[in-house]
Amino acid sequence: MNIALVQHAVSSPASTAVEQGVRAVRAAADAGADLVVFPELSFTPFYPRVPVTDRDRDALALAEPVPGPTTEALAEAAADGGVVVVFNLMERAGTRTFDTSPVLDADGTLLGRTRMMHITAYDRFHEQGYYAPGDTGAPVYDTAAGRIGVAICYDRHYPEYLRALALQDADLVVVPQAGTVGEWPDGMYEAELRTAALQHGFFTALANRTGTEGNMQFAGRSFVTGPLGAVLAQAPGADATTLHASVDLARTAEAPARQLFLRHRRPDQYEQGAVAVASDRTG
Numbered sequence: 001m002n003i004a005l006v007q008h009a010v011s012s013p014a015s016t017a018v019e020q021g022v023r024a025v026r027a028a029a030d031a032g033a034d035l036v037v038f039p040e041l042s043f044t045p046f047y048p049r050v051p052v053t054d055r056d057r058d059a060l061a062l063a064e065p066v067p068g069p070t071t072e073a074l075a076e077a078a079a080d081g082g083v084v085v086v087f088n089l090m091e092r093a094g095t096r097t098f099d100t101s102p103v104l105d106a107d108g109t110l111l112g113r114t115r116m117m118h119i120t121a122y123d124r125f126h127e128q129g130y131y132a133p134g135d136t137g138a139p140v141y142d143t144a145a146g147r148i149g150v151a152i153c154y155d156r157h158y159p160e161y162l163r164a165l166a167l168q169d170a171d172l173v174v175v176p177q178a179g180t181v182g183e184w185p186d187g188m189y190e191a192e193l194r195t196a197a198l199q200h201g202f203f204t205a206l207a208n209r210t211g212t213e214g215n216m217q218f219a220g221r222s223f224v225t226g227p228l229g230a231v232l233a234q235a236p237g238a239d240a241t242t243l244h245a246s247v248d249l250a251r252t253a254e255a256p257a258r259q260l261f262l263r264h265r266r267p268d269q270y271e272q273g274a275v276a277v278a279s280d281r282t283g
Helices: 014-030 069-081 153-157 159-166 188-200 249-254 256-261
Strands: 002-007 035-037 084-086 089-093 096-104 110-115 140-143 146-150 172-177 203-208 210-213 216-219 223-225 231-234 241-246
Touching: 002 014, 002 223, 014 035, 014 069, 014 241, 035 172, 035 203, 069 084, 069 096, 084 146, 096 146, 110 140, 153 159, 153 172, 153 188, 159 188, 172 188, 188 203, 188 223, 188 231, 188 256, 223 241, 231 241, 249 256
Parallel strands: 002 035, 002 203, 035 084, 146 172, 172 203
Antiparallel strands: 002 241, 084 096, 089 096, 096 110, 140 146, 203 223, 210 216, 223 231
């Protein structure tokens, strides 16, 4: 699989940003990509940097359904280029809004959507005012490029979520992200997914925003890891760029997680997603 991670800043009107995204898909396809991944809120400003009560609520009105205009534009580009596309937007579904990543197959078919399950709330990430908790679970998609799962930004912190993708034989987990400089210690983005890849035996590909919005400087440094935990390719921090990486998904069969860790699990000893604690035991 040839992966293209589109690392960019969004400063244009949404319609112009989507047009730029379509051009990025076509350029990646021309360069040989099988899969194109965009960051979180791929074509809009990062709305949650301010609380809902402190800013114009019109931002919520910009949420759109899936399928909708952005999905349709990206689906056409996916079909034209013969590439799988994963992007991210604020989805409107009835009276609720979700942080959502549609997954488009190489013929433009909408295979489904992943909605971010875990919603954070802290300085500059006021997401609980914007998004309902996702209700799609942790789906894995059979795409023309391989079996792909999606962990949207904050969901990558939850081993339970990543384990669910591994138990469905995901070969690659893509992470649309909006991570900032100094948000975590240097190297933590990489360390977290390197560990997840080793523990679960899949590749990971994180596409991050770059550029500055208000008091947020997005970190860039999009990267790909292998199923043994090594970083295989990484983009620079400040530059808007497309990172290309070629991976052999068949290598997941050789991973320690597939050879050992997942085979030696003890689900009979697990309760609510974790090993039962000693105080729950009797006898």
